[in-house]
Amino acid sequence: MQAKATESRREPTLPMDTNARRNFIKYHAKLGEKPSTTVRFFDHSDCYTVHGSDDCELVSKIVYKSTAFIGALLPDEKETLQFVSLSKANFELAVRELLLVKNLRVEVYIKRNEWQLEYRGSPGNLLQFEDILFANKEVLVGNNMISLQVKLEGGTQRRVGVASVEQNDCQFQLLEFLDDDFFTELEATVVLLGPKECLLPSVEGEYVPVKALLERNGVMITVPKNSSANDLLQDLNRLLRFAKGQQEDATGLKELQMQLASESLKVAIKYLDLVNDAGNLGHYEIKQLDLKRFVHLDSAAVGALNIMPKPGTHPSMPSYRWQSILGVLDQCRTPQGHRLMGKWVKQPLRSQEILNDRHNIVECLLESSDTLETLSLDYLKRIPDILMLTKKLMRRKATLQDLFRIYQVILRTPKIVQVLLGLENSTVESVICSPFKGFLEDLTGLKQMVEQVVDFEAIERGEYLVKSSFDSRLMELQQTMNELYEKMQRLQSKCNDELDLDGKQQVKLENVAKLGYHFRITLKDDSVLRKNKNYRIVDVIKGGVRFTSDKLEGYAEEFASCHSRYEEQQQSIVEEIIQVAVGYAAPLTSLNNELAQLDCLVSFAIAARSAPTPYVRPKMLSEGAGQLLLNDVRHPCLELQEHVSFIANSVDFKKDKCNMFIITGPNMGGKSTYIRSVGTAVLMAHVGAFVPCSMATISMVDSILGRVGASDNIIKGLSTFMVEMIETSGIIRTATDKSLVIIDELGRGTSTYEGCGIAWSIAEHLAKETKCFTLFATHFHEITKLAETLQTVKNCHMAAVADADNFTLLYQVRPGVMEKSFGIQVARLANFPEDVVQNAEQVYNEFEDEHADKQNKEDKALLEKIQVAIQQLSTAGNNTEINVEDLTQLVTQFTQDIKQLDSDYFKSVLASSEAKA
Numbered sequence: 001m002q003a004k005a006t007e008s009r010r011e012p013t014l015p016m017d018t019n020a021r022r023n024f025i026k027y028h029a030k031l032g033e034k035p036s037t038t039v040r041f042f043d044h045s046d047c048y049t050v051h052g053s054d055d056c057e058l059v060s061k062i063v064y065k066s067t068a069f070i071g072a073l074l075p076d077e078k079e080t081l082q083f084v085s086l087s088k089a090n091f092e093l094a095v096r097e098l099l100l101v102k103n104l105r106v107e108v109y110i111k112r113n114e115w116q117l118e119y120r121g122s123p124g125n126l127l128q129f130e131d132i133l134f135a136n137k138e139v140l141v142g143n144n145m146i147s148l149q150v151k152l153e154g155g156t157q158r159r160v161g162v163a164s165v166e167q168n169d170c171q172f173q174l175l176e177f178l179d180d181d182f183f184t185e186l187e188a189t190v191v192l193l194g195p196k197e198c199l200l201p202s203v204e205g206e207y208v209p210v211k212a213l214l215e216r217n218g219v220m221i222t223v224p225k226n227s228s229a230n231d232l233l234q235d236l237n238r239l240l241r242f243a244k245g246q247q248e249d250a251t252g253l254k255e256l257q258m259q260l261a262s263e264s265l266k267v268a269i270k271y272l273d274l275v276n277d278a279g280n281l282g283h284y285e286i287k288q289l290d291l292k293r294f295v296h297l298d299s300a301a302v303g304a305l306n307i308m309p310k311p312g313t314h315p316s317m318p319s320y321r322w323q324s325i326l327g328v329l330d331q332c333r334t335p336q337g338h339r340l341m342g343k344w345v346k347q348p349l350r351s352q353e354i355l356n357d358r359h360n361i362v363e364c365l366l367e368s369s370d371t372l373e374t375l376s377l378d379y380l381k382r383i384p385d386i387l388m389l390t391k392k393l394m395r396r397k398a399t400l401q402d403l404f405r406i407y408q409v410i411l412r413t414p415k416i417v418q419v420l421l422g423l424e425n426s427t428v429e430s431v432i433c434s435p436f437k438g439f440l441e442d443l444t445g446l447k448q449m450v451e452q453v454v455d456f457e458a459i460e461r462g463e464y465l466v467k468s469s470f471d472s473r474l475m476e477l478q479q480t481m482n483e484l485y486e487k488m489q490r491l492q493s494k495c496n497d498e499l500d501l502d503g504k505q506q507v508k509l510e511n512v513a514k515l516g517y518h519f520r521i522t523l524k525d526d527s528v529l530r531k532n533k534n535y536r537i538v539d540v541i542k543g544g545v546r547f548t549s550d551k552l553e554g555y556a557e558e559f560a561s562c563h564s565r566y567e568e569q570q571q572s573i574v575e576e577i578i579q580v581a582v583g584y585a586a587p588l589t590s591l592n593n594e595l596a597q598l599d600c601l602v603s604f605a606i607a608a609r610s611a612p613t614p615y616v617r618p619k620m621l622s623e624g625a626g627q628l629l630l631n632d633v634r635h636p637c638l639e640l641q642e643h644v645s646f647i648a649n650s651v652d653f654k655k656d657k658c659n660m661f662i663i664t665g666p667n668m669g670g671k672s673t674y675i676r677s678v679g680t681a682v683l684m685a686h687v688g689a690f691v692p693c694s695m696a697t698i699s700m701v702d703s704i705l706g707r708v709g710a711s712d713n714i715i716k717g718l719s720t721f722m723v724e725m726i727e728t729s730g731i732i733r734t735a736t737d738k739s740l741v742i743i744d745e746l747g748r749g750t751s752t753y754e755g756c757g758i759a760w761s762i763a764e765h766l767a768k769e770t771k772c773f774t775l776f777a778t779h780f781h782e783i784t785k786l787a788e789t790l791q792t793v794k795n796c797h798m799a800a801v802a803d804a805d806n807f808t809l810l811y812q813v814r815p816g817v818m819e820k821s822f823g824i825q826v827a828r829l830a831n832f833p834e835d836v837v838q839n840a841e842q843v844y845n846e847f848e849d850e851h852a853d854k855q856n857k858e859d860k861a862l863l864e865k866i867q868v869a870i871q872q873l874s875t876a877g878n879n880t881e882i883n884v885e886d887l888t889q890l891v892t893q894f895t896q897d898i899k900q901l902d903s904d905y906f907k908s909v910l911a912s913s914e915a916k917a
């Protein structure tokens with residue numbers, strides 16, 4: 001087995017002699033430098049190659065998991081070139097990985113007379129690679145890109161125009177807005193649309209921060225070459241789907257009043273060469289993107305809440321489920337369902353009405369588990385990717401089989417509607433059943449056409465044919481073929497008699513592609529045949545001897561010619577049918593979207609039911625209602641991991657009573673998990689899913705914002721401190737009293753002094769000014785003091801118990817501040833070497849002594865100050881200049897000093913004097 005595995009990994013040999021290699025090296029040198037984000041492949045028809053050290057290393061590692069397969073074209077000569085050769089299958093594997101996972105560009109060169117660039121693709125432009133990437137595979141990823149332009153306005157403000165192109169759904173979305181220095185709004189747009197690639201006019205000047213933002217969000221940047229300009233209106237007139245009766249002219253479209261966005265769209269249409277794909281013409285829709293419809297998410301929140309799985313994780317992989325919210329919720333059965341779910345989780349909604357509908361439907365499905373099962377396993381599982389089939393139709397690449405698959409969906413959908421109507425739920429009827437009925441009505445003509453044209457009997461034999469009765473020419477040809485076949489059958493029985501073999505029908509009449517009709521007998525009867533001069537042997541194979549006669553050959557040729565004429569005639573009919581079917585693209589797309597939506601809702605119900613503890617329906621209150629109560633909230637991903645027995649916790653925010661929790665506790669104590677669980681549940685509720693709680697009341701939020709551990713966000717050129725400042729300033733600007741903010745480890749990447757300062761000021765601002773609901777996990781115990789001055793701030797901590805030998809993390813949230821730091825115990829728990837732990841313990845104790853010393857010194861200094869003051873007062877005697885007011889002021893000043901000093905001694909003095917008073 002082992003040997004075989006190695007064998008299949010071996011690279012193909014390169015079919016080039018020395019001369020060809022020499023020429024190729026010269027040609028390659030002439031091609032010149034390329035960006036490091038582009039990988040060039042060369043198609044040698046028998047195999048593919050990549051060249052140069054970077055491409056070789058990258059591709060070799062992807063395909064062969066090693067660099068041992070890198071060779072040199074002419075290793076003994078001065079001018080040489082590294083190469084890796086690949087079979088077609090490995091080339092496809094590499095292209096898939098480079099475009100879909102690594103977010104790189106690919107170019108494929110092919111040799112005609114000269115080498116020339118044949119295909120080119122990038123993460124946002126997969127068109128030319130669709131066959132390679134998605135042949136026999138479901139298209140599970142969205143395929144969208146954005147194009148944007150920035151203009152300085154009035155010296156300080158930035159106007160941003162964005163055009164998004166979703167190629168799968170044939171959709172343009174435009175928006176334009178004024179943004180701040182940190183491009184907060186642009187970031188929300190990028191998070192919402194999740195593009196793979198972005199077109200920019202430049203990466204210099206005002207685009208520098210845009211570039212950084214895009215890189216932070218994992219978006220590939222392309223600066224298209226300035227080639228001849230295209231005419232946007234002309235392009236749109238060809239691409240857009242105009243409503244019936246609407247004038248087919250894009251001139252007056254209100255979306256085009258956004259000039260920067262329109263300019264960006266023009267660039268994108270040109271870059272993607274959309275007008276040159278027949279599949280696009282007349283099918284695009286243009287919309288204005290309204291960010292206000294969606295909960296604002298920043299990239300830190302998307303990261304902290306693990307919304308999306310790692311790139312390249314396929315739904316069939318076991319890790320897919322517990323890595324991300326998408327993985328947990330995506331139990332879809334159809335490719336279109338998977339794609340829509342990918343969108344939904346990134347686009348939580350602010351419409352209470354739509355969310356109520358979604359929650360109603362999920363609840364109703366959960367109440368009828370039989371229906372849920374039937375829908376998921378019997379119906380949705382069998383629904384093909386209608387969108388991709390429709391695209392094939394539009395490109396005139398569809399076959400009769402594709403048409404039949406569409407027909408099957410049209411046939412099955414009424415059954416789905418029937419099952420749904422059985423639920424007797426008004427939301428299900430209005431949101432799902434009614435639209436379904438409308439689209440099905442529109443598709444009646446298509447259904448009837450397929451029934452008239454397609455030969456259903458032939459499909460049972462696995463053939464996709466046009467019914468001969470549909471066309472008189474076909475009928476004639478079919479008739480002739482039937483007669484010829486009968487004649488050949490008569491020859492077969494004659495031959496059987498002549499050869500006089502044992503048993504009946506030893507002579508088989510067969511038809512194979514290259515030979516046409518012929519006879520066959522087994523190898524053991526070969527000698528009988530050779531004696532008979534009426535027959536000629538055609539070839540000998542394992543299964544027997546193939547032979548023919550003059551007459552059979554004549555019939556066979558005639559049959560073959562009829563057959564090819566039949567196919568030609570059939571093909572022209574199929575083309576006509578496809579032409580008609582293209583007219584149904586709009587209702588087919590709507591049917592596709594509707595089925596995708598149903599699949600997502602069924603998926604929510606399945607996710608809710610199959611969780612270790614079933615999820616519950618959240619009670620949604622309107623924005624501003626000011627309540628967030630989650631009882632026993634769990635982290636949906638963590639609770640799925642086998643070794644974890646999850647401890648649920650609760651949270652209870654109430655406007656004007658409690659809008660901030662400061663969470664402290666030992667390292668690894670569960671702080672991050674707790675705050676992320678809350679964020680995750682709120683997000684899931686806003687997507688329309690049920691939530692991992694025992695009870696949930698959630699006021700709708702306008703944004704979920706985050707700031708989490710610095711380590712994963714460090715990017716080139718920006719210090720940790722800067723990243724922290726950028727992200728937190730975004731929060732300060734965006735958050736309102738209707739937002740949820742989760743902050744974890746703020747200030748940790750900087751010096752303690754600065755870090756604590758940032759953390760304190762942000763926490764204070766959010767609690768005092770913004771008044772949003774905030775979960776603030778921190779190691780800075782000083783921040784817990786905020787609760788002393790602000791009533792709406794509450795402290796809580798992750799509980800742990802420790803004695804001399806044992807230390808146990810309880811993962812339970814308890815009110816108040818943790819008394820003791822357990823860093824050293826955690827180190828012991830994490831199996832740090834004992835000597836290191838002991839050393840730390842010693843340092844800690846010394847530090848504590850030093851701290852106590854410092855405290856004593858400060859106490860003493862204040863005491864001295866007070867003593868001097870008292871001295872002054874007493875020596876003043878009857879001095880009338882000291883009045884009662886001055887005295888009161890002095891005492892107030894001392895009291896404040898004492899409070900700030902954080903001295904246990906003075907605090908106790910103060911407390912006792914206050915008690916006495």
Ligand SMILES: Nc1ncnc2c1ncn2[C@@H]1O[C@H](COP(=O)(O)OP(=O)(O)OP(=O)(O)O)[C@@H](O)[C@H]1O
Nearest residue numbers: 645646647648666667668669670671672673674811
């Ligand atoms: N509620 C819980 N129930 C069970 N296990 C939990 C729970 N919360 C956390 N854990 C476990 O503890 C680990 C550490 O949790 P987490 O990262 O939330 O701690 P932390 O307090 O934020 O740590 P640090 O302060 O070091 O960043 C998790 O990976 C998980 O395995």
